[in-house]
Each structure stands twice: as C-alpha cells, then as structure tokens.
Amino acid sequence: MSPQIHSARWWRRPVLRCAIVSLAVTSTMTVVLTPPGAVATAEAASTLGAAAAQSGRYFGAAVAGGKLSDSQYTTILNREFNSITAENEMKWDHTEPSRNNFTFGSADRIANHARSQNKQLRGHTLVWHSQLPDWVKAIRDANTLRGVMNNHINQVAGRYRGQIHSWDVVNEAFEDGGSGALRQSVFRDVLGNGFIEEAFRTARTADPAAKLCYNDYNIEDWNAAKTQGVYRLVRDFKARGVPIDCVGLQAHFGSGGAPGTFQTTLANFAALGVDVQLTELDIAQASPNAYAGTVRACLNVPRCTGITTWGVRDSDSWRGGENPLLFDRSGNKKPAYEAVLAALNGVSTGGPIQVGVNYRLVAQHSGKAADIANASTSAGAGLQQWAVSGGSNQQFDFLDAGGGYYRIRARHSGLVLQVASSSSGADVTQQADTNATAQQWRVTDHGNGTVSLVNRQSGLALDVWAASAADGARISQWTYTGNSNQRFQLQRP
Numbered sequence: 001m002s003p004q005i006h007s008a009r010w011w012r013r014p015v016l017r018c019a020i021v022s023l024a025v026t027s028t029m030t031v032v033l034t035p036p037g038a039v040a041t042a043e044a045a046s047t048l049g050a051a052a053a054q055s056g057r058y059f060g061a062a063v064a065g066g067k068l069s070d071s072q073y074t075t076i077l078n079r080e081f082n083s084i085t086a087e088n089e090m091k092w093d094h095t096e097p098s099r100n101n102f103t104f105g106s107a108d109r110i111a112n113h114a115r116s117q118n119k120q121l122r123g124h125t126l127v128w129h130s131q132l133p134d135w136v137k138a139i140r141d142a143n144t145l146r147g148v149m150n151n152h153i154n155q156v157a158g159r160y161r162g163q164i165h166s167w168d169v170v171n172e173a174f175e176d177g178g179s180g181a182l183r184q185s186v187f188r189d190v191l192g193n194g195f196i197e198e199a200f201r202t203a204r205t206a207d208p209a210a211k212l213c214y215n216d217y218n219i220e221d222w223n224a225a226k227t228q229g230v231y232r233l234v235r236d237f238k239a240r241g242v243p244i245d246c247v248g249l250q251a252h253f254g255s256g257g258a259p260g261t262f263q264t265t266l267a268n269f270a271a272l273g274v275d276v277q278l279t280e281l282d283i284a285q286a287s288p289n290a291y292a293g294t295v296r297a298c299l300n301v302p303r304c305t306g307i308t309t310w311g312v313r314d315s316d317s318w319r320g321g322e323n324p325l326l327f328d329r330s331g332n333k334k335p336a337y338e339a340v341l342a343a344l345n346g347v348s349t350g351g352p353i354q355v356g357v358n359y360r361l362v363a364q365h366s367g368k369a370a371d372i373a374n375a376s377t378s379a380g381a382g383l384q385q386w387a388v389s390g391g392s393n394q395q396f397d398f399l400d401a402g403g404g405y406y407r408i409r410a411r412h413s414g415l416v417l418q419v420a421s422s423s424s425g426a427d428v429t430q431q432a433d434t435n436a437t438a439q440q441w442r443v444t445d446h447g448n449g450t451v452s453l454v455n456r457q458s459g460l461a462l463d464v465w466a467a468s469a470a471d472g473a474r475i476s477q478w479t480y481t482g483n484s485n486q487r488f489q490l491q492r493p
C-alpha cells in the first residue's frame with residue numbers, strides 16, 4: 001500500500017466526536033428478528049451449480065468418459081454441476097496418439113454430454129509434459145516440434161471451437177521447489193521458454209471465444225517460489241499483450257485445506273487483469289471447514305469465476321484413498337458438500353457475525369475502533385479509526401443483505417457504510433440504507449473473532465489507510481491483503 005497525501009477532508013476536521021453519542025440512538029434502529037447465527041436462507045439454492053450461479057460462478061466436476069454409463073454417477077453430475085472438465089480425454093495421448101492421427105471419440109463423448117445437459121465445458125489440456133506420447137517426447141528439432149505443437153493446438157482447439165468456456169492451454173510448466181523456473185520438458189528443452197507464449201497465441205486463433213488459462217498445482221500459497229514464477233509469467237504476458245485470460249489453480253490440498261495466503265494469491269492474480277478458477281479441487285479427508293474456507297476465498301475475489309472438483313464421488317478420485325471429494329462411494333452427499341453449499345449460498349456456518357447485535361470493529365494493527373467522524377449523523381460522514389471511546393458512533397450492527405452479504409449500520413445514526421466508487425482508496429461513508437451493492441459487505445472470518453470486510457460492488461476490503469496507528473486515520477477500501485490493518489476484532493461494547 002502506498003501512502004498518499006490527502007487535502008483537508010472530513011477526517012481532518014476538528015473533532016467533536018462522542019459529544020453527542022448518548023443521543024437517543026435506539027429510536028433509529030429497526031429491531032432485527034433474525035436470531036443470532038441464523039441468517040435468512042429464503043433464497044438458498046439446493047444444488048452446487050445453482051448456488052454458484054447466484055453469484056455468476058460455475059461449479060464443475062472432472063468427468064471420466066467411461067463413467068457416463070454409470071447412472072448413479074450421471075445422476076449426481078447432471079443434478080449438481082454446471083461445468084464439466086474432461087479428466088483425461090482431451091489430453092494429447094488421447095487426442096493425437098500418433099503424429100497427425102487425431103482421435104476424438106472419448107473427448108467427443110464428454111463434449112456431447114456437456115452440450116446435451118447444457119453444461120459449460122472446460123478444455124483440459126493442450127500442452128503438457130505428462131500424458132504426452134513418446135513420439136512427441138522424441139522430437140529434437142525445434143521447427144518440427146513447433147509445427148507439431150501448433151498443429152495439435154489447431155486441431156484440438158479447432159474441433160471444439162465455440163464450445164469451450166476455458167482452455168487449459170499450458171499445464172504444469174513450472175518446476176516444484178524453490179527455483180520459480182520452468183520445468184524440464186521436451187517443449188522447454190527444444191523450443192525454449194517461449195513455447196508458452198507461442199501456445200497461447202496459437203490457441204487464441206484456434207478458438208477466439210475460449211478463455212485461455214495457464215493451469216498449475218502448488219501455486220496457491222502466495223509465498224511459494226512457484227507461485228511467484230507463474231505470477232511473473234502472467235504479469236509479463238499482460239504487459240506485452242500476449243493473450244491470456246485466466247489462471248487455473250488446481251487446488252489439490254492436504255487435509256488442512258488451502259494455505260493461509262490463498263485468497264491473497266487469488267486477489268493478486270486477479271489484479272493483473274485475469275480471471276482465476278479453482279480447476280481441480282480436492283482436499284484429503286474432505287474437512288467441511290477446509291472446503292468451506294476454500295470456497296469462501298473464491299467468493300471473496302470477484303474475478304474468481306468458478307470451481308471444479310476433480311471428480312464426483314470419492315471412488316472416482318485419483319486420490320481415492322484420501323476420500324477427498326464431496327460425494328461418498330455410494331453417491332451420498334458428505335458433510336463437506338453441505339458446507340460448500342452453505343458457503344455458496346452465503347449462509348453463515350458458525351462464523352462470528354450475529355445479526356442484530358452491536359459490535360465495535362477494532363483494527364487489529366492499531367487497537368483503535370472504526371468510528372464515524374465527529375459522531376455525525378449526516379449522510380456522507382466518513383469512517384476513521386479512533387481510540388475506543390464507548391461511544392455509539394463506534395458501534396455497528398449487521399443487517400442480512402442476502403447472498404452472504406451484510407449491511408453495516410452505525411448505531412448512533414442508523415446509516416450504513418457505503419463505498420464511494422470501485423477504486424482502491426475510495427471513501428467509506430455512512431449513507432441512507434438502500435441495500436445497494438456498494439453498501440453490502442462479505443465477512444471473511446480469520447478466526448479468534450477477527451474479520452475482514454469485503455465490499456460487494458468493489459471487491460475491495462475495509463482498510464485503515466497506510467496501516468496508520470494514529471487517531472483520525474481514514475478507513476477506506478483497498479485491494480484485499482488480509483493484513484492486520486484489514487482485520488477487525490468484533491468487540492461487544
């Protein structure tokens with residue numbers, strides 16, 4: 001965050017705050033009948049796909065063509081998911097097992113199923129070092145390999161032109177470990193690092209309507225060298241106009257679920273101007289909390305546009321021994337399914353917010369409270385931090401806005417917090433409650449009673465300016481970082 005100098009505005013005016021806080025506050029309050037923790041669920045959707053669609057996202061599954069004749073499998077698939085990825089059938093070993101001999105039978109079967117069931121189709125994958133036939137791996141001449149790679153992309157992406165929502169154009173090109181470099185592969189070794197750019201340019205021409213993704217695993221932790229390597233690639237592509245539209249984070253997680261920096265990673269990629277998608281989600285032992293946390297991280301990032309689990313039932317998973325999916329071997333919904341559905345429906349699942357209860361929002365880095373400047377009751381008065389005073393201009397209650405969002409209402413004024421625009425640094429002021437999206441906030445629970453508040457319209461988080469510890473420091477909105485100047489402790493006054 002870069003500090004900026006602001007001209008005199010409301011947060012610099014002489015401070016009268018708290019002088020009038022004891023004015024009869026409750027006269028402006030509406031009694032909220034929703035009991036604590038039981039947020040209204042009237043609009044809750046009953047399937048993963050429908051629940052995700054409420055926020056314009058998809059919820060998909062990897063599909064094995066051979067299982068489409070299993071009626072239990074297709075019943076779940078058709079009911080719950082609105083996107084399909086071919087688990088293996090569009091890979092090179094299936095589609096071009098020998099040079100220029102293209103075989104699309106099993107891939108077509110999946111594409112046809114998606115079309116007949118009105119599901120989105122993700123393409124997986126055009127250029128990958130694995131499941132790559134030996135005849136490709138044996139090529140040593142750069143011109144030959146370039147021609148072979150581009151022909152493969154043209155033929156495969158061309159066959160499904162117009163049908164693919166997103167293509168994983170290049171898969172898993174980065175090395176594990178601390179190098180942040182590309183991994184050894186026939187493509188890198190014979191064509192050099194530029195093979196990725198070439199693949200994306202060819203794919204754009206082959207299917208101009210498809211979103212073009214770079215897809216990889218172990219890029220969920222912002223601090224990982226591999227994540228940084230991919231980030232540099234995407235930043236470079238965007239800077240030079242190389243066509244790239246999305247980053248697929250595979251999200252194959254251990255039992256603890258996503259790393260603590262996951263949402264930061266999603267937000268940082270998105271800030272480069274690409275969509276992010278969770279493309280192969282599975283979590284060892286499928287803890288409901290781990291799944292819900294992962295889904296919420298996506299929901300908190302507006303450009304996180306969809307989630308795919310890597311299979312349907314545990315028995316369909318490449319990690320079957322770890323039971324990592326949302327349906328058990330008999331096709332029953334697991335507890336993680338309910339947690340994911342609730343998260344997609346925006347239902348509080350034991351998070352810290354209780355509707356109708358007054359809270360002080362105390363910034364974690366400074367110990368100071370969110371405060372309506374000068375205890376003003378006027379629309380337009382701004383939000384700042386100030387030493388905890390006990391005043392009702394430092395007390396807020398949460399109103400359920402539906403879809404997992406809340407309005408935040410100042411106790412002394414009855415006005416709700418609103419962002420002025422979608423820009424980083426834009427003012428947060430109190431305004432008359434219209435339930436506009438600029439007044440709706442999603443709560444990210446960090447545990448221990450601290451939350452971040454992300455605005456629905458802007459996708460930006462409530463943020464104490466420049467992490468200042470001073471009285472009067474402005475609270476505005478900024479790109480979500482999860483840092484302590486974006487974490488507020490919920491205190492009951």
Ligand code: G3I
Pocket residue numbers: 087088130131171217250280318
């Ligand atoms: O179908 C044959 C079967 O007839 C044969 O007897 C058997 C012998 O091993 O192999 C079967 O094929 C297997 C195929 O899955 C279908 O189950 C292959 O051996 C096996 O290698 C293949 O594994 C796939 C793996 O990619 C290959 O790398 C997994 O299904 C698939 O889930 C997995 O998916 C990858 C993503 O594409 C990329 N990200 C990681 C992810 C998990 O590894």
